Amino acid sequence: MKMKLRIGTRGSDLALWQARYVASTLAPEAECELVILKTRGDIIDHVSLVEVEGKAFFTAELEEALVEKSVDLAVHSHKDLPSEMRPELTIAAIPPRAAMHERLLVRRESLEKDGAFLPLRLGATVGTSSPRRQEQLETLRPDLKITQLRGNVPTRVNKLRDGKYDAIVLASAGLDRLALDLSGLVDIALPIEWFVPAPAQGALAIQTRKADVELIAFLKEMLHDDSVERAVAAERELLIRSGGGCSLPLGASLVGAGPFTALAFLGKDRPTLGTPARWARAAADTPDHASELALAKLMDGNATRHGPFGGKSISLCGSAESNVDLANRLEGLGATVVRELAIEFVDLPTPDLARTFAALGERDTVVFTSAHAAARAHGNPRPKSRVAAVGRATAAALEHAGWRVDVVGEQGAAALARSLEVEVGARVCFPCAEETVGELERELIARGVRLERVPVYRTKPVEAPALDPNADVRIYTSPSAVRAVAGAEKALGTNPRLRLALGESAASAMQAADLEVDGVFHPSSDDGEGVVHRIARTFCRLENQR
Template identity: 40%
Template sequence: MKKLTIGTRGSDLALWQANHIKDELAAIGIDAEIKIIKTQGDKILNLRLDKLEGKGFFTKELEEELLGGTIDLAVHCLKDLPTTHPAGLTIAALPPREEASEYLLILKDCVDVTQKLSLKKGAMVGTSSNRRKAQLLGLRPDLEIEDLRGNVPTRIQKLRDEDYDAILIAKAGVKRLNLDVTDLHVEELETTEFIPAPAQGALAIQIRENDTELFDALQKLHDPETAETVTVERKVLNLFEGGCHMPLGCYCKKENGKFEIWTSKAETADHFPERLFLRAESTEGLAEKIVEKFNKDRKKPAKVFISREIGEHSYFRRALENNDIEIEGRSLIRTFPIVTVLDQFILKHVDWVFFSSRNSVEYFFNLKPVLPKKTKFGVVGRGSEDALRKFGHIADFVGESGDITEVAEDFAKLVAGQQILFPRAQDSLQSIQKSLPADAKVIDLPIYETVIEEDIDRSYADVLIFTSPSNVDAYFANNLLEPGQQVIAIGNSTGKKFDEMGVKYALPYSPDEIGLAEAVFGIEMR
């Protein structure tokens, strides 16, 4: 095969991508050179991306050179490519995807670990992405969001120059350029909490449609699983008829043979984003199903009961009120401390403290523990993580899934041969402890007890959410489900109670307010 010409934009990241593909081609015996092409998006730096005319402002000029025959292939960030192709061009290969998560880079004197995302109140965050702005304000309505343009190193330098308190940037860009950001506080936002742009972290190799010899050669660089998942994300974008300025996040991954997909969509960057999580056996019809869930005319619950007090400004309350859903929040249990003075000696050699609930965090720190500096913290989910932050600590391990078995397996990989303290409720199921490696030393510390309320009034809400097994016991001691009522269990230990009762229930992906909001939004009213 003749020496190929790769077309690329001239930014540091685009050149890294083009050189990466050049090296991959060399590995399969194909020689190539690089040609830099300026795009509209590179030339106009004084406007927000959503103020530029049309679509494809980082790709159009590359595609024109491909069609004109001056280059043989173009390397793109797939998220920048419009979902409809110019006639005569095709995507020949999608290499394995880089991590799609985001980095929130924060000036160290603007860090406040007691706040969500570790950002001080009212901080100014730089981003020109409507998707990022909507999700940031959904999590932290107090933040100020300001436009930020430029390539990755330029954006980071603007932060260092203190034009912003923090900036939001794709992890893939920082990793690919091997940038040193140790002078900044780095908060990694997982894809399940902060949903990336469709196809974020994926590259696309575009060629002329009639270049079949090159198409066949490029199949050695193609990753079918990446193609399978990003195709769903891009189809969702296409069905919403959105460009890359739409406040839309969509992320799909394959886990244990099933497809898990998260979607976040807001009307504008200033609106609260709706979120949905779905799990499916196949990708067939999946994008259409997601888009239908966001149909404004779809029937949603009128009222939701939750077995927990819900704060006035909580994420869950704002998510439901955004859909005009009434909330009935009341705890069906009371908790009491059973330890008033902590034996500090037992903390002396602790490597980890693991919390399986918000209550265990609060009762433990109320005892004023003195822990070794090396101590790490594990939490079952983001709700416990937020409680831990209030006491000035960041979790070193956060369970992502509502499946306690998965959380236990992930945590167990980190703690072989170490001492782990478990402050817990007296009637705790101790699911994490049972999954630890044999050489891990468990220090068991029951510190509070749960008392079930009696004579609980039934709820006539359309959806009932239960946040612990004790709350299930309390409610169903005197009540039955009303016809048509649907149930959500916060995690699978709560779900087991419904399994025993033969009651169907939905399980959110994550056992926190975001996961519960996703589960309510996904409910189909019968």
């Protein structure tokens, strides 16, 4: 006589598919009845998951039914289970795992095939209810607008079709199990190497009472997959040891059958404030050891050299202090950033600098185009004039010196010079490099503006600059850097896949030195995202050509 079993399940389409899958697998030996229960997660579908962390939002009612013996077993999406369960209960079996990766569903009008990392237009609205997905989206594409997305899988897809979002991120397992009609949408599988799924994603958990020893043995025989259990245990252990629950922006996946590779992601400000979001990868002979190694890399807080730019070498050619924010951004995406020291700054004696600033009137303007020049403001009272800066780094240097900044040029020196309102008879004071004749000067002189150059430093080329012969990308940060290393690069005999110039002046210097210019950017306008996007698109194109 067949065993009779009551299977507790949520009532969503996906939950019912999962329960029916279990019932059909057990059918040769058991007669199964589905008992549908509503959880708070089904009832409260307008609250962010961050607000309900650790509250068994999708599982508490099923566990209560097990304890009360109104069901014999419960079927869960394993990733929904809290790290601690009721002491009377146990996981009896974990069936073979479905696909663990994520998928990006995109409305066709929102598609941008050349979009960096994700084929989405700039500023696209992406729906997700997961802190982990949100952190990875924002780390890859800071321009995206992330908004909450709740409801069951068909509801989420319909919200996308209705135009409430440009794109949404969903687990591939749920889409595969439901076999939803996705016609009219662009369906993109996201690589798990740099869009890491949740621990246990794609796996089911069959929960029952510890006391039901015979049932546990039966479920294990009929449903259980040892290899999935080991991988899921290692993934969830990584989550537990990182000190988080469902709201922690952490991804973890174990792949391979020996050696095993652990892939992980941890969002920003963990374990301490100011720590950037980062990816990690580690291989070992066991899932547990691979997980331990990946966790150690994540919690170290330093650049891990893993992520979408993992394995790539990017050279920043300039001074030791240039483009710190860009370097940090590239390292955060996994690149190995090599600082190629091409020039040094030598401060010039400026005994009359304080007097120069004091002589500026309210109608005048003082403009700084570099953080090094801005640092010379330190110790000098702020003038009565307007104070303008090119780029956020320059503005930050002025604010550090105690100067309030009135205008920040977000599109480079030339754009600031064109937009700067200067009254007739007023002057523009320009603390700069001794050798500078750049975009700002040319534009202001063309406008007939009275310009007062104040050299505060000069650049000095480094003798025998050391260039990275293995650079995939070389970024020239100034025309002085180009002039300092052009000969050395030609003598090197190896070419980077991509040469980029930061600013029109650097690009002009590259052309004069007969170096190919693959792109010109003003990172002051977007924290270097234009540079990041160009590099990402180039790497993608090169990979597709293989």
